[in-house]
Amino acid sequence: MIICKLRQSFPNFATESNWADTQVCPYIFRFQQLNNRFQQLNNNQSTIKQLNMDLMQEIIANAQANKQRIVLPEGDEPRTLKAADRLLADGVADIILIGPAEKIKEMTAEFGLKNIGKARIIDPMNNPERQKYADLLFEIRKAKGMTPEQAYDLAGNFMYLGILLVKAGEADGLVSGARSTTGDMLRPALQIIKTVPSVSCVSGAFTMFLPEGCPYGTDGRMVFADCAVTPMPTAEQLAEIAICTADTAKAIAKIDPITAILSFSTKGSAKHEVVDKVIEATRIAKERRPDLVLDGELQADAAIVPSVGSSKAPGSPVAGKANTLVFPCLEVGNIAYKLVQRLAGAEAVGPVLQGLAKPCNDLSRGCSIDDVYKLVAITCNQAIAQKK
Numbered sequence: 001m002i003i004c005k006l007r008q009s010f011p012n013f014a015t016e017s018n019w020a021d022t023q024v025c026p027y028i029f030r031f032q033q034l035n036n037r038f039q040q041l042n043n044n045q046s047t048i049k050q051l052n053m054d055l056m057q058e059i060i061a062n063a064q065a066n067k068q069r070i071v072l073p074e075g076d077e078p079r080t081l082k083a084a085d086r087l088l089a090d091g092v093a094d095i096i097l098i099g100p101a102e103k104i105k106e107m108t109a110e111f112g113l114k115n116i117g118k119a120r121i122i123d124p125m126n127n128p129e130r131q132k133y134a135d136l137l138f139e140i141r142k143a144k145g146m147t148p149e150q151a152y153d154l155a156g157n158f159m160y161l162g163i164l165l166v167k168a169g170e171a172d173g174l175v176s177g178a179r180s181t182t183g184d185m186l187r188p189a190l191q192i193i194k195t196v197p198s199v200s201c202v203s204g205a206f207t208m209f210l211p212e213g214c215p216y217g218t219d220g221r222m223v224f225a226d227c228a229v230t231p232m233p234t235a236e237q238l239a240e241i242a243i244c245t246a247d248t249a250k251a252i253a254k255i256d257p258i259t260a261i262l263s264f265s266t267k268g269s270a271k272h273e274v275v276d277k278v279i280e281a282t283r284i285a286k287e288r289r290p291d292l293v294l295d296g297e298l299q300a301d302a303a304i305v306p307s308v309g310s311s312k313a314p315g316s317p318v319a320g321k322a323n324t325l326v327f328p329c330l331e332v333g334n335i336a337y338k339l340v341q342r343l344a345g346a347e348a349v350g351p352v353l354q355g356l357a358k359p360c361n362d363l364s365r366g367c368s369i370d371d372v373y374k375l376v377a378i379t380c381n382q383a384i385a386q387k388k
Contacts, residue, residue, distance in 0.1 A: 049347075055207075055221070056374060058254055063092045063380035070376050071171040073162030075099030075121065077178045081107055083372035088115035092373075093380050095119040096171055098158045101126070124161045131155075133164045140167070140192055154188075163188040166358045172383040175375050177363030186229075186353075189360045196244075196357050198288070203241045204228025204351030206337050207253045211345050216304045218256070218323040223249040224340075225326055227333040228351035238281035239288065242326040244354040246292050249324045251385035252352055252378055260303035260322035261285070261296030262332075266312040269299075278328055293317050300325070300336075352378060359383050 075097030084095045101123040108116045138151035154160040165171040203226035225245040249257035263278040282296035295318035302312040309320025327333035341348045359382035
């Protein structure tokens with residue numbers, strides 16, 4: 001297109017040979033280079049988008065085939081309500097909405113939503129079963145000093161009620177965050193649902209969709225963790241994060257995990273207490289889950305580049321082939337995923353929270369209706385995987 005515009009401006013140079021003999025040629029050549037680069041970038045973005053769409057369709061299809069009950073505690077939030085209507089229409093999940101019943105009814109009419117009638121709607125302040133959930137909360141928290149009166153008050157809170165529904169087995173998972181902070185959800189989740197028995201911390205994993213032609217990962221995907229929650233995990237917690245992330249890679253990213261626990265050292269090339277932590281985490285993770293393809297301590301290049309892996313860690317089942325990267329601390333993980341996202345042009349999808357006994361996930365407050373829809377489908381897949 002750029003070439004054509006310039007040719008229109010210089011009609012005397014009608015052929016390629018004429019153009020090559022003019023002073024304009026270097027500029028045209030540069031424009032052609034830029035054009036090719038723009039086209040390459042557009043193609044990369046299109047490929048990433050297609051990979052993301054393919055994975056999302058697989059996740060949605062799995063949710064539709066194994067329908068789960070997902071509670072949306074922000075039921076009177078417009079994006080959440082509209083997403084719920086779509087989810088119900090598509091049969092992705094059975095939806096429980098928490099919020100003022102009359103307001104939800106008015107919003108349903110205002111937005112012309114046709115499927116909200118299929119949802120279970122619970123008004124937290126006018127809930128005939130409020131005492132039942134208050135009793136459950138009191139039993140869970142009485143050892144921490146909670147009184148029956150405090151439990152009754154909290155059973156009328158939209159987020160606590162949503163978490164209590166999951167705890168009671170009336171919902172398989174929860175999605176919130178359109179107008180609440182991560183802490184608003186994680187606090188009651190850790191108090192009530194708690195973590196998986198073998199896990200002491202919650203972590204956040206991102207699926208990274210890599211640019212076309214990138215030789216790393218599997219089917220254009222990698223999984224990074226922890227990039228969102230636990231600042232400085234112990235060796236035991238790091239092992240737990242590695243195990244959870246491998247399971248997330250299989251359940252959500254739909255790849256067979258080859259997991260590397262990363263460090264600035266590869267197989268003893270450096271000595272430091274933080275390296276010792278990674279070595280110990282690797283030992284614990286292998287002992288607990290011998291079924292996983294997992295190794296550490298590995299530098300990033302040794303983990304993903306075959307030639308470097310075979311040189312630095314010969315005999316490792318992971319070196320040079322890793323598609324699931326576990327970082328030694330949150331600081332490193334958060335920096336790494338953002339750099340890969342910005343410098344490599346990868347797309348980061350997440351975080352998916354892992355480690356809780358039942359799946360609860362957090363949206364950005366700037367989320368779209370589509371974001372809510374997708375995260376509900378992802379949460380369904382987590383619930384399905386946990387049950388298996």
